[in-house]
Amino acid sequence: MKSTASKKPARRQFWLAAHLYLGLSLGLVIAVVGLTGSLLVFYIDLDEWLNPQLIISEPSAQRLSYEDIFQALRRAEPARQRGWRLEIPDDPRRAITARYYKPQETEHHGFAPLMVSVDPYSGAVLADRFWGKFAMTWLYDLHYKLLLDETGKILLAIVGGLLLISLVTGVYLWWPPLHKLKNALSLKRHASRERLNYDLHKLAGIYSLIVMLVLALTGIALEIPQYVNPLLGHFSPLQASPKPLSVPPQTHQARISLDQAVAAGQAVFPLARLCWIETPDGTGGSYRINLRQAGEPSQRFPKTNVWVDQYSGQVLAVSNPDELGGSDTVINWLHPLHTGEALGLTGRLLVLFSGLLCPVLFITGVIRWLQKRRGREMRHRWQTQLSAKNPQPSPNLLKR
Structure with a gap:
């Protein structure tokens, strides 16, 4: 029993140190990523406000x-x-x-x-x-790859993994006995500044935990799809994106209009909303008509696609997310979960506030660390002064 009891404080000290150093070393990057992510939740609206x-x-x-x-x-x-x-x-x-x-x-x-x-x-x-x-796309590049292209994506995937460790260790260090759960989930009134800062740090982490875990996991998957997607493909086959080519006619024939191509695509999914039109790239290219069916998680980037021959208007290929396997479905949910749009305005607001809490966690964590360091320095100074006032007798005197 004594051995188990002695291991528990040592284990707690280890995870406390891990949580501390992860926060101090990565906190600023996570704060920047969280803050930029909050702004990007309303990317279009903010771009219109600025322009x-x-x-x-x-x-x-x-x-x-x-x-x-x-x-x-x-x-x-x-x-x-x-x-x-x-x-x-x-x-x-x-x-x-x-x-x-x-x-x-x-x-x-x-x-x-x-x-x-x-x-x-x-x-x-x-x-x-x-x-x-321009501002919003610069913020996107800062959020997505730290303005470092592929290197930045790898770095942020690593940061996301370490963030997961920090979140788990934070929960472990916070976890209270059942009879103290109510107090652990509330802000202590009329407390000292030190206690108020501690409560803000722990509550910001606990109340945003689920959203933070989702953002970290989806963020990692979106940063390094070249590793994550094949891994998911082991559970169910991934569908390759069609790349059909238009067949140039024997006689000179102009391409059909965008409106004709859209009509051909919407005839396949008459209840879907038109989101994007991709025009042919070269003489062999085809139209890609991107549509959103009811129930798709993404509003701006849905996965219903129809490819149309640019000359004849014939439908060349169709991609219907309702017919995809489990792994493709998971991949299609990653981006809308990360932006919050999968849950509508509620989801977007949850992502907004969780991102804003990242700087709060970093600042309160640094303040907490400085408070504890200052406390240790004061205790050390007090012990030094106490030793000076009450010197220990010399060992030689004790022998006499």
């Missing part, structure tokens, strides 16, 4: 056709002849934003498309920006 020209102040009853919008885009960017990807917003006051991947100006970056926002009622270009060159 009010993107908001359509007086939307008219009739939008331009998708083909007319695409032609306005091509006139604005005549040198961009490869495929474009147009995001079609559900809100009538929002612009259509088109992405042109791998532009020459930023081709040395891993991901830095040209983003052109177009008024869907007039075809006027409202903004012409490169990813990473």
Whole structure:
């Protein structure tokens, strides 16, 4: 019994040290990632707030056709002849934003498309920006890869793993006896500053624990899909993304319009909402019509896709998330869980507040460490002064 009792304080001291040093060494990075993640929950809204020209102040009853919008885009960017990807917003006051991947100006970056926002009622270009060159996309790169491209992703995956250890050790150190659970879950009133700081630290961690665990796990999976996805594929086969090619006709024939391609795609899923239109890249490319069916976890990036031949309008391939295996379903839930959109506004607010608690945990943790260090220094100084006032007798005197 004595052996078990003596091991418990030693084990607690070990995990206390692990929790402390993980927090001090990684806390600032986690605080930055949490804070930027909170802002990115409302990425579109904040981008429009910072750039009010993107908001359509007086939307008219009739939008331009998708083909007319695409032609306005091509006139604005005549040198961009490869495929474009147009995001079609559900809100009538929002612009259509088109992405042109791998532009020459930023081709040395891993991901830095040209983003052109177009008024869907007039075809006027409202903004012409490169990813990473404006506030919200710069914040995204800071959150996702610490502005370090692939190296940053690996580093953040490691940080995510260490965050999981820190969360588990924090729960272990906090875990109270059952009869003290109520006190452990509440803020002590009229307490000292030291006690108030301690309560804020532990309560911020406990009340955000479940969301933090989900964010850490999904964040790791999103940072290193090249390792996580094959691992999930061992449980059920992963579906390869179709890459069907259009068949050029024998005689010269122009491609069908974007509106015809959208109609062909929506005929397969008539109740789904249009989210993205991807135009053909080259003579062999095809349209990809991205739709959202009811019940899909992601609002902006759903997984229902229809590929359409750019010449004949024939449906070449279909990807229906309802027919995917378990591993693909898990992968499709990762991003909407990480952003909170899988649970609607409630989920987004949970992610927002949990991200804001990351700096709180770091600051209160540092304050707690400084308080304890100051306490140890004061005790050491007091013991030194006490020893000076009451010196121990010399061993030689004791022998006499």
